[in-house]
Amino acid sequence: MSNSQYEKVKINEVMVDFVALKLFIDNQWRDIESRQLSLLKLLIDNHGQPVSRNQIMDVVWHDTIVSDNSVSQAITQLRRSLNDGKDTPRFIKTVPRVGYQLIAELEFPELTTPIKQQLKQQKKTYLSAVAVSAIVTLTITVLAYQLSQPKIQVPSYQYESRLTSTPGPESFLRYSPNGRYLAFSQISEDRQQMDLAVYDTRTQSVHTIKNTGYSEEAAEWSPDGNWLVYFRHDPLSCELRIMSVKNPVETWRLSPDSYFHHCQPGYSRQKLHWIQNNLFFQRWENNRPALTKLIIDDKKNKPSVSEQHDIGTFSPVIFDIDKSNHMMLLVEKNLQQYQLSLVDLASLDQTMLEQKEEAYWGIKWHKSNESFWLGNRSLRLQSLTGYQETVHLPIGFIPDIDLNPITKQLAHTEGLLNVNLYTLQLDELIPIDLQKAKRLSSAARTDILPTISDDGVQTAFISYQRRSNDGLRHAEIWLKNKYKKTASLLVNLPEHVKPQYLLWSPNGENLILGDSQFNIHLINVYSKHMVPILTNHPLIDAVNWSSDGKLINYDTIEDKQTQHWQYNLQLATSILINKNNEPDETxxxxxxxxxxxxxxxxxxxxxxxxxxxxxxxxxxxxxxxxxxxxxxxxxxxxxxxxxxxxxxxxxxxxxxxxxxxxxxxxxxxxGNYEQDVQLKLNISASSDGKEIVFSKLEELETDILVQGKVTDD
CATH class of the missing domain: 3.10.450 (Nuclear Transport Factor 2; Chain: A,)
Known part of the structure; x- marks a missing residue:
């Protein structure tokens, strides 16, 4: 097999793409270092025969002198990429005192040798003969499968009206049990706090019912519709308050409110859920969200809290509860993944429905145990089995949804936001006037994660296209030099790369890009080329440049022990420095x-x-x-x-x-931060702290729209 030319090869169950520098493993494509692929190709070319360590050094490091340890580390990294075990190998076997041998089965799906072409020609007539029969069989099979899949009948909705058109955001939509009123929070005129408002569907008018100087958010109706409970908070305090809404809506602003329960200040709010005599809400404790239930005593003139219980060990980011059967749709976050689950509140049984990197916004039940609504970059209806239909594509994004229990009208907030980058130069590290800040980026894009070089001259940042024709957001890395007027494109990012941070090298020649899968990419600012250098390290941590910018230090966790590594840019390989058995510093x-x-x-x-x-x-x-x-x-x-x-x-x-x-x-x-927009805002500075670059959220605007139901589902 020596000197064979091939672009792809299947090794056991793993597909290797030598052109794209990727592996298809565990149902997904993963990046792999070029050095690992060179080693793998050498083993493939000598399939079944042991390859000595000297051969590996001659071929993989043909122009560089390396130590014997580099070979061991390269084999270890390749085994990790292939999910191969040293003790029970299925891919690479260690041959004592000789070297290493590839023992996996090989397939060459794209081998194009003359013999292969001849075989293809001989088979062409036969394949043509069976093609029609195969297509017919396949079509019948696919149709039968599709017909057997549980789907949802998607009701037809069409735009009906816009309920609000005021500066700033509206949020926390909640219809009353009789469907007449829609409670929501809107920013005050001075944009200092959120006020509580109600839209009357009968008179088509908005009433501001609470504007006390505090922020009033996330109103919820009692099951009988006679009471409203909501969050009232400022920077130092937070309470759940309750007020009567038994009288005509015009008098609600005069209704006294009173203390209902305590909540922790500082954290973001989520909707309350009042079901029979239970009120569910997200409570923060020890910097962790918890699902909490309040037992409500409504035998007196006013409902009051009699007991408090935490429900399970859930950490809700957002959730919605079906009031008819107490089934909960729950979103939790684990590292960089959001997990959507179905939870039975009676038994606390939890079933995962899906997980993804994109945040969930505006989740709302549609039909019990069948389907629900989702927001974010589109308004869509999804079944519990995963079938999904898009009902509406907004110009911007959809952060909140609620469904009228009587008319089935769908209310949702829809809006736009700008995130711009600013630079600021300080003569001394003292308080300054922000008016001296200069905008660095274009408002036509969403720019985040600015990172400034140590000398304060160059700023790299991530730029997202707001919306493209294919519905995806394309990400790019741009570079702005302090002494040049315009920024320049550095690299286009593949769709699967979700950037989390950028780190400048001390000499300003290279950037490290860390993504959501804990892969590390190297970007050279002169060649404008990006290559993955560390992949398939799910526990990579503490990435740092050496002082000369020639090495990258990082840690991994192996068998619950921290291992310290160095990646050499010149040799393009990692070397294990030592293992640390000592506990980390507190x-x-x-x-x-x-x-x-x-x-x-x-x-x-x-x-x-x-x-x-x-x-x-x-x-x-x-x-x-x-x-x-x-x-x-x-x-x-x-x-x-x-x-x-x-x-x-x-x-x-x-x-x-x-x-x-x-x-x-x-x-x-x-400035202001009026609503959580799930964007990575940050600040960066030069090594002396006098050159600053920061993200700034500007012009967040959302309005309330109503989609009217045209046909039944």
């Missing part, structure tokens, strides 16, 4: 030297910084807990301190903690 023990090494590639990055600042600042902190703010705006560590953003009410403030002076400064007000 946030209280973290030294300033260790703290300065932190960057967004660390899995516990936010927790470490929040814990350090809590300890360092004690009572000086502007809020009780920093993690809710860090979930919105990712902080940044540089040589002299930490830049971080704190959300106070709906206002965002930029702070700077200085290591040497142990001083905390409020640098500037960054």
């Amino acid at each position: 946030p209280q023990q973290l030294s300033i030297t260790a703290l300065k090494k932190l960057n967004p590639s660390y899995r516990n990055y936010l927790q470490l910084l929040a814990s350090f600042l809590h300890q360092a600042l004690a009572n000086q902190l502007p809020v009780d807990n920093l993690l809710p703010s860090f979930a919105i705006y990712r902080p940044y560590v540089f040589t002299n301190g930490i830049y971080y953003v704190v959300k106070q009410g709906h206002q965002l403030y930029l702070y700077l903690y200085l290591f040497d002076k142990q001083e905390n400064l409020k640098i500037a007000r960054l």
